[in-house]
Amino acid sequence: MIQLARRLLCLCSASILFAVFGLATSGCSGDGDGEGGLATVAVTRGGIERLVIATGRIEPFSKVEIRSKVDGLIKTVAVDEGDQVSKGQVIIEIDKDILESRVREARAALERARARYEQAQIEASPSEMELAQKKHERLQQLFSTGFASQQELDDAETALTVAREVYRAKQAAVSMAKAELSAIQAALDRAENELRYATIESPLDGIVLSRSVDAGAAVASVASTMGTLLMTLADVREMHFVGDVDETDIGMVRDGMPARISVESYPGKKFHGTVKRIAPLGVEKDKIMNFEVEITIEDADFPLRTNMTADAEIIIETHENALLVPQNSLRYKRSQAYVEVPDNTQEAGRRPVDVVLGISGTNFSEVLSGLKENDRVIVPAE
Numbered sequence: 001m002i003q004l005a006r007r008l009l010c011l012c013s014a015s016i017l018f019a020v021f022g023l024a025t026s027g028c029s030g031d032g033d034g035e036g037g038l039a040t041v042a043v044t045r046g047g048i049e050r051l052v053i054a055t056g057r058i059e060p061f062s063k064v065e066i067r068s069k070v071d072g073l074i075k076t077v078a079v080d081e082g083d084q085v086s087k088g089q090v091i092i093e094i095d096k097d098i099l100e101s102r103v104r105e106a107r108a109a110l111e112r113a114r115a116r117y118e119q120a121q122i123e124a125s126p127s128e129m130e131l132a133q134k135k136h137e138r139l140q141q142l143f144s145t146g147f148a149s150q151q152e153l154d155d156a157e158t159a160l161t162v163a164r165e166v167y168r169a170k171q172a173a174v175s176m177a178k179a180e181l182s183a184i185q186a187a188l189d190r191a192e193n194e195l196r197y198a199t200i201e202s203p204l205d206g207i208v209l210s211r212s213v214d215a216g217a218a219v220a221s222v223a224s225t226m227g228t229l230l231m232t233l234a235d236v237r238e239m240h241f242v243g244d245v246d247e248t249d250i251g252m253v254r255d256g257m258p259a260r261i262s263v264e265s266y267p268g269k270k271f272h273g274t275v276k277r278i279a280p281l282g283v284e285k286d287k288i289m290n291f292e293v294e295i296t297i298e299d300a301d302f303p304l305r306t307n308m309t310a311d312a313e314i315i316i317e318t319h320e321n322a323l324l325v326p327q328n329s330l331r332y333k334r335s336q337a338y339v340e341v342p343d344n345t346q347e348a349g350r351r352p353v354d355v356v357l358g359i360s361g362t363n364f365s366e367v368l369s370g371l372k373e374n375d376r377v378i379v380p381a382e
Contacts, residue, residue, distance in 0.1 A: 040342060040376040046324055048366050050317040050359050052253055054293050056243020058263065058308040060234035064204060067227030068219040069197040070094060074230075081211050085202040085233060092230055094198040094219065103195055106188035113184045117177040124170035132156075132163035194221075206235040209306055239297045239304045241273060241312050244283075244290035252316045253278055259295045263310045266302050273297045275314060319359055322366040329377040330355075330365060339371070340378040350378055 072094040079091050136156040142148035209232040213219065219228035241261045245253060253275060261271040279292040295312055297304065329339050336354055343351040358366035371377070 039379055039381045041326055041329065041379050043323060043325055043367070043371050043373055043375045043377060045321050045373055047318065047320045048322050048324060048359050048361055048364060049315055049319075050252075050361075052245055052249040052314045052316055054241070054243035054245045054259075054295075054312040054314060056241060056293075056310060056312070058297075058304050058306060058310050059240045059242045059294075060206070060209075060236045060306055061238040061240065062204065062206075062235045063209065063306075064233045066091070066200060066203075066230045066233060068094070068200075068221055068230055069227065070099065070194045070219075070221045071224065072098065072198065072219060074213050074215050074217045074219060077211065077213065077215055079208050079211070079231075081208050083208045085204075085206060085208060087202055087205050089202045090199055091202050091208075092200040092213075094200070096195060096198045099191070099195045099198055102191040103188070106184065106191045110181070110184045110188050113177070113181040117174070117181045120170070120174045120177040124167070124174045126167055129160075129163040129167040132160040136160045197221075200230065202233060204233060204235050205237070206233050208232070209234045234306055236306070239300050240276070241295040241297060241310055243293055243295075243310070243312055244285070245293050245314075247282055247289040247291060250278070250282075250291040250293075253293060253314055258315045260313045260315070261295065261297060261310055262313075263304065263308045265305075265308055269302060271297050271302075271304075272299050273312070317359060319366055322358065323368075323371060323373060324364045325355075325367055325371065325377055326379055327361070327363055327365055329379045330357075342376060342378065 075093045075095045077092050078089075079085055085091060136153075136159070139148045139153050139156040143150070143153045211231045212229045213231070217228075219230070221227060241259075255275055255278065257275045259273045259275060261273055262269065263271075273295040275293060276296045277294040282289040282291045284290075293312070293314070295314075325339060331338050331340065331352070337357050338352045338354045340350045341353050342349060353370055355370035356368040358368045360366070
């Protein structure tokens with residue numbers, strides 16, 4: 001029945017409204033007028049609501065897709081669909097043999113690189129350059145007093161130049177050794193991270209919505225693809241309704257408005273909620289622009305499951321103790337609404353009465369002026 005109602009609602013282009021009030025059985029039965037086959041109904045008071053209907057589904061508070069961060073083969077899968085999981089619980093393990101060997105290789109390479117770096121630092125000592133500098137300065141003094149020849153001074157200058165070049169080359173070798181050490185350290189960090197990624201833990205308290213792999217399956221990392229989807233988890237401590245509202249109605253919906261949610265699994269049961277989010281961007285479907293609305297469910301005293309089909313009645317406006325008439329009693333002349341009331345002074349036995357309407361619902365409308373309580377209006381005989 002809900003599916004049929006949903007299909008009918010999709011054909012409506014205006015706001016769907018609903019009226020709720022008590023109508024006395026005696027008033028509904030009416031009195032036949034004997035000529036036009038008409039009956040009368042008493043005008044009464046009750047509550048009436050303006051509603052916007054959203055069609056959608058039940059969603060958890062949060063949903064997380066678990067994807068592989070490393071290439072390998074699934075070794076164990078510890079949970080199945082529907083299982084409860086706790087934050088930090090191990091849910092999947094990927095085979096670690098190759099990953100552990102990569103870590104050992106990276107650590108060994110790091111030790112070799114560290115030794116080369118230390119050796120390059122030792123060899124890059126400035127002592128030889130400093131010795132050549134002192135010899136050159138001494139010969140300059142001797143040359144100025146005539147105790148050293150020009151040739152000796154030139155040889156000292158050449159030796160100093162060579163010592164400086166050798167020192168710069170050794171400093172460059174130190175920089176290269178340091179860069180190599182950093183690169184191998186990064187490779188080790190990456191290998192250790194991949195080893196940690198092989199043990200996959202639940203990031204939240206919740207349940208397993210779906211499991212996509214079994215033991216022995218090959219998986220790819222996010223580095224090479226989007227990452228193999230392993231399973232989907234959900235935090236179901238708080239359930240939400242997510243549904244679509246037609247663009248003709250979305251302008252009336254505001255954050256914080258109350259709502260009633262019904263699901264096909266629990267006929268007659270209404271869950272209460274509050275509008276939490278209204279999508280800023282519409283999505284066209286079947287040439288109709290819809291906007292997604294999210295409603296927090298506040299009293300889920302029955303177990304709600306992800307993707308259950310649901311409808312939501314968003315309460316836009318409520319009038320209590322309103323004066324109400326049946327929709328089938330209303331007539332229209334141009335834009336003026338009116339009803340017909342019994343009048344024995346008229347030849348036809350009835351006369352029109354103009355009314356000003358407030359909220360209009362599927363079965364009833366609110367009357368702001370033109371009638372009073374217990375007045376009787378003419379309706380078609382059943």
